[in-house]
Amino acid sequence: MTVLAKGRHHGTDRNSAVKVQINPERCQGHGRCYDLAPGLFGDDDEGYGMVLGDGTVPPSEEHDARLAAANCPERAIELLEEV
Amino acid sequence: MGIDDRFAEDFRQTREEGPIGIRSPVITGLVTDWATDFSHVEPEWAADPYPIQDDLRQRCPIAHTERFGGAWLPTRYEDVAAIAYDTDRFSSRSIILSNFRPPRELAPIGGSPPISSDPPFHHHARKLLLPAFTKAAVAKQEAGTRRFCHSLIDALAGAHVVDAARDYAQHIPVRVIADLLGFPPDDGPQFREFVEDLLEGINLPPDERIARVSRLFDYLLAQVDDHLGNPREDLTSYLINAELYGRKLEPSHVVGTMALLLIAGIDTTWSAIGASLWHLATTPSDRRRLVAEPGLLPTAVEELLRAYSPVTMARLVRDDMHWHGVDMKADDWILLSFPAANRDPAQFDRAGQVVIDREVNRHAAFGLGIHRCLGSHLARMELRVALHAWLERIPEFTLEDPSAVTWSAGQIRGPRTLPLRIR
Numbered sequence: 001m002t003v004l005a006k007g008r009h010h011g012t013d014r015n016s017a018v019k020v021q022i023n024p025e026r027c028q029g030h031g032r033c034y035d036l037a038p039g040l041f042g043d044d045d046e047g048y049g050m051v052l053g054d055g056t057v058p059p060s061e062e063h064d065a066r067l068a069a070a071n072c073p074e075r076a077i078e079l080l081e082e083v
Numbered sequence: 084m085g086i087d088d089r090f091a092e093d094f095r096q097t098r099e100e101g102p103i104g105i106r107s108p109v110i111t112g113l114v115t116d117w118a119t120d121f122s123h124v125e126p127e128w129a130a131d132p133y134p135i136q137d138d139l140r141q142r143c144p145i146a147h148t149e150r151f152g153g154a155w156l157p158t159r160y161e162d163v164a165a166i167a168y169d170t171d172r173f174s175s176r177s178i179i180l181s182n183f184r185p186p187r188e189l190a191p192i193g194g195s196p197p198i199s200s201d202p203p204f205h206h207h208a209r210k211l212l213l214p215a216f217t218k219a220a221v222a223k224q225e226a227g228t229r230r231f232c233h234s235l236i237d238a239l240a241g242a243h244v245v246d247a248a249r250d251y252a253q254h255i256p257v258r259v260i261a262d263l264l265g266f267p268p269d270d271g272p273q274f275r276e277f278v279e280d281l282l283e284g285i286n287l288p289p290d291e292r293i294a295r296v297s298r299l300f301d302y303l304l305a306q307v308d309d310h311l312g313n314p315r316e317d318l319t320s321y322l323i324n325a326e327l328y329g330r331k332l333e334p335s336h337v338v339g340t341m342a343l344l345l346i347a348g349i350d351t352t353w354s355a356i357g358a359s360l361w362h363l364a365t366t367p368s369d370r371r372r373l374v375a376e377p378g379l380l381p382t383a384v385e386e387l388l389r390a391y392s393p394v395t396m397a398r399l400v401r402d403d404m405h406w407h408g409v410d411m412k413a414d415d416w417i418l419l420s421f422p423a424a425n426r427d428p429a430q431f432d433r434a435g436q437v438v439i440d441r442e443v444n445r446h447a448a449f450g451l452g453i454h455r456c457l458g459s460h461l462a463r464m465e466l467r468v469a470l471h472a473w474l475e476r477i478p479e480f481t482l483e484d485p486s487a488v489t490w491s492a493g494q495i496r497g498p499r500t501l502p503l504r505i506r
Binding site: 028029030031034035043045046047067070071072073074075 | 210213214216217218219381385442443444445446447449451452453455459460
């Protein structure tokens, strides 16, 4: 269950990085991720979601990342906390 | 390349020689027990299905009916999702529940690909259409849609009471779809008849239903002829020229997909716009908040889609099986109620309430799995633009006569008469 809580390491003293991933087996192109977090996700020519860059989430976009994950109807978005 | 003669003969003649489907007796009349005799085409359901669904969810949760030759109605999100994902055991070869089941041989293509298709054919038929319905493709229609919404509102000038369903909501998707398919915009009134014939006429005598559906296909074949002689940049010409497995599409595929785009694009979005305006007319606090904070509209649109999901789909059970506590028989219908799933308290906090700024909203209004609504980006754009234009121009409005509001019966639910006092 994804909870939209602020990350524990929110702020300047963070020592972990959050990354986003899309499970292409689950994605059906609803587009909630690129609607809600356009800085992190885009779409391909068929409307399926794509992670922009390597998926590293800047601290300022962590809320968007969690929002995208929590709103994906297919539960296709994973948030990875890397220490 | 020779002349395209695929459409020289009416493909319906060869289809008539193939296997026939199953007809069931038409059963209508008052429902006595929704758990054992439900009917989504009776007036009580059309007027307010939510208390019925909530009751069934608690005590069934999968209701049954002998009507339509036998059908099941799951009401929990979990069951609806499981069926949507299980394309092996639940076929899409007919997605409108009626008293006629098309022959099994119609799978995996179905009459209106890709919505009526099963894997593996489904994937290829859908892939042909996806690029035309991406967010970027849809964005090209936004300015025109906005201008059209404003022109509809201009035409309401001077009126005190208007029918927002008939004078506003219904025209918006009709115009958008006519543009996409390259049909004459003045044919709109005919489209609405086609929609009613297909989606609301399910209990008509079979021969009359066939005659009505036939009128739609006559219209579409005339449009194909017109496009063959005069190709242009629209989806009709695109489908005529599209290829699958290295060959041009079967004529039944071209016309079936045109039927899908025409029907599925119209009263679904019309219903969503109408239901949203009904909600705002009856909930002044939400209306005032959206007028004051138009930036909240995209979030509100998702909540309105959840709470008033217009679309219910159907499936056919492939083989006899015991499934989640009930004994399903081959060819039983499933009424796949995304509206019921979207009000399941096990999935949503305050499920029965409209929370206009709900931030976490994993609703299934556009379905789940491989049949995710192809036009979801288009529908969202139309809904957002239509509500934005209305609230900007008509910030104050109320329901004039609650008893005069009528809702469509069947698998697509939305207001068909919506008298609003606008000044």
